[in-house]
Amino acid sequence: MEMRFSNKKSMQYEPSLLQDQELVKSFGKELFKGGVVSDDSSIAVNSINAPRTLDSKIIYSPYFITPDMSLSFNGDILAVSERLNWLIQFNNAIMIRLPEHIFDVGFQYKVISELKLLRNIKFRMAYLNKNFQREEFIDIDQLFNIEDVTYQGRDNQVLINREIIKIFKILERDVMPQVKVGVHCIRPNKCEFYNFCWSKISIGNIHNISGLTSKQVRYLEDNGITNIQNLPDNFKLSKRTLSEIKAVFRNKPILKRANIQKWFDTIDSNDAISYLNIETFESAIPLYKNCKPYEVLPYQYCLLIRNNDSKQFRESSFMAKSTHDPRYQFIKSLISDINSVGPIVVYKYKMTVTILSNISIVYPEFKNEIDNIIRRCWDLSEPIKSGWYFHHSLTKNKNLKAVFLSLDNNNLYSNLKISDSEKASSYYRLIAELPIRKGGQVISELKEFCYTETLAIIKVFEIFNSM
Numbered sequence: 001m002e003m004r005f006s007n008k009k010s011m012q013y014e015p016s017l018l019q020d021q022e023l024v025k026s027f028g029k030e031l032f033k034g035g036v037v038s039d040d041s042s043i044a045v046n047s048i049n050a051p052r053t054l055d056s057k058i059i060y061s062p063y064f065i066t067p068d069m070s071l072s073f074n075g076d077i078l079a080v081s082e083r084l085n086w087l088i089q090f091n092n093a094i095m096i097r098l099p100e101h102i103f104d105v106g107f108q109y110k111v112i113s114e115l116k117l118l119r120n121i122k123f124r125m126a127y128l129n130k131n132f133q134r135e136e137f138i139d140i141d142q143l144f145n146i147e148d149v150t151y152q153g154r155d156n157q158v159l160i161n162r163e164i165i166k167i168f169k170i171l172e173r174d175v176m177p178q179v180k181v182g183v184h185c186i187r188p189n190k191c192e193f194y195n196f197c198w199s200k201i202s203i204g205n206i207h208n209i210s211g212l213t214s215k216q217v218r219y220l221e222d223n224g225i226t227n228i229q230n231l232p233d234n235f236k237l238s239k240r241t242l243s244e245i246k247a248v249f250r251n252k253p254i255l256k257r258a259n260i261q262k263w264f265d266t267i268d269s270n271d272a273i274s275y276l277n278i279e280t281f282e283s284a285i286p287l288y289k290n291c292k293p294y295e296v297l298p299y300q301y302c303l304l305i306r307n308n309d310s311k312q313f314r315e316s317s318f319m320a321k322s323t324h325d326p327r328y329q330f331i332k333s334l335i336s337d338i339n340s341v342g343p344i345v346v347y348k349y350k351m352t353v354t355i356l357s358n359i360s361i362v363y364p365e366f367k368n369e370i371d372n373i374i375r376r377c378w379d380l381s382e383p384i385k386s387g388w389y390f391h392h393s394l395t396k397n398k399n400l401k402a403v404f405l406s407l408d409n410n411n412l413y414s415n416l417k418i419s420d421s422e423k424a425s426s427y428y429r430l431i432a433e434l435p436i437r438k439g440g441q442v443i444s445e446l447k448e449f450c451y452t453e454t455l456a457i458i459k460v461f462e463i464f465n466s467m
């Protein structure tokens, strides 16, 4: 089956208000072209029972409902043939995730089994091929991995029946269920109320300790332990987590000055120091040539350079056009803005190096300059990663903003409309959908945020350096 998707056509999806999941489903429809949308359950059921009488062999969003009308679902795609029928679900993941994807299939299996259609149908799950690299056009045949998951659906029926009973019991209640925060807030997807619910969690709460595994958190929850003060004596913790917990108890930061100073001695301050912050975004469907699913792409940077004999900074920045592949202009601009010698202080070291290395593969003509930049990148997050600095506010989140706020009372971020990288990347992807004036306003807010992050790099650098 030869199915190609033109680059021009795919442009209409980017950047989009559609969530990645919807985007993936729309590509699923391209893979199974020429279908019809049906919300009528009898059409899907009759198609499976008597495929020969069917005009269209592909049904989008097929609807199934059990005879007692208690359970129903809309599938993604029903592909009908005289020999065998497939119910295919499209996911924006790069692997089949347990248990949530198998729950989905198990539920569909249950409904289909109550409709007595199991003999005529198999279940498939389509997910993104993480090794797929887009050429000029998206080859949809290569974009997805498709697996038969019929047996997984069947083997989980005991679990599915138990969950369905649980859900019906909850629905019968006339009060809202009281659910505590937990791993369900971030897995499989981050809940939209995350910031609201988690802002109420106390520092000593077990959910605020990054060193605990989800298994350990579940064990503690099951035993009614929510605060680290009540951890059982024999509870196994890594040395690092233990020292962080002690710091929380004592309300006193961990500070290993000698180690930090040793790290700062590695920076060559004979030349001007550059401070660089890069902001990135990613998309489930590769938007540009040579991109893979969820490849992290840069869309803006802010660079502040200070000569060692001056207190003044030279500022330069870059913001990509949100409808274009940002990489070429990004790297051209960065190479022209940055000094050819001297250290480059970054906080997101690993991400910065990965992005630059990836660009150097796509644009080998910049390889020498990129290698030179990578060689000079200096990791400001090393004291945090190595545990030489820890503050009780960093138990869960150790990003630049959190580290800066733990060290400096002056909140650089307080007046920003966009004040974290996650929000910034979602806004960036929305710009093309916005009216010009609103889009221009978002661009200014994004630039302001990137500049603030770079200032935070300088502040954190100076504070650590003076310890």
Ligand code: SF4
Binding pocket: 179, 180, 181, 182, 184, 185, 191, 192, 193, 194, 195, 197, 198
């Ligand atoms: S963050 Fe979401 S999942 Fe977690 S407790 Fe709040 S509402 Fe529930």
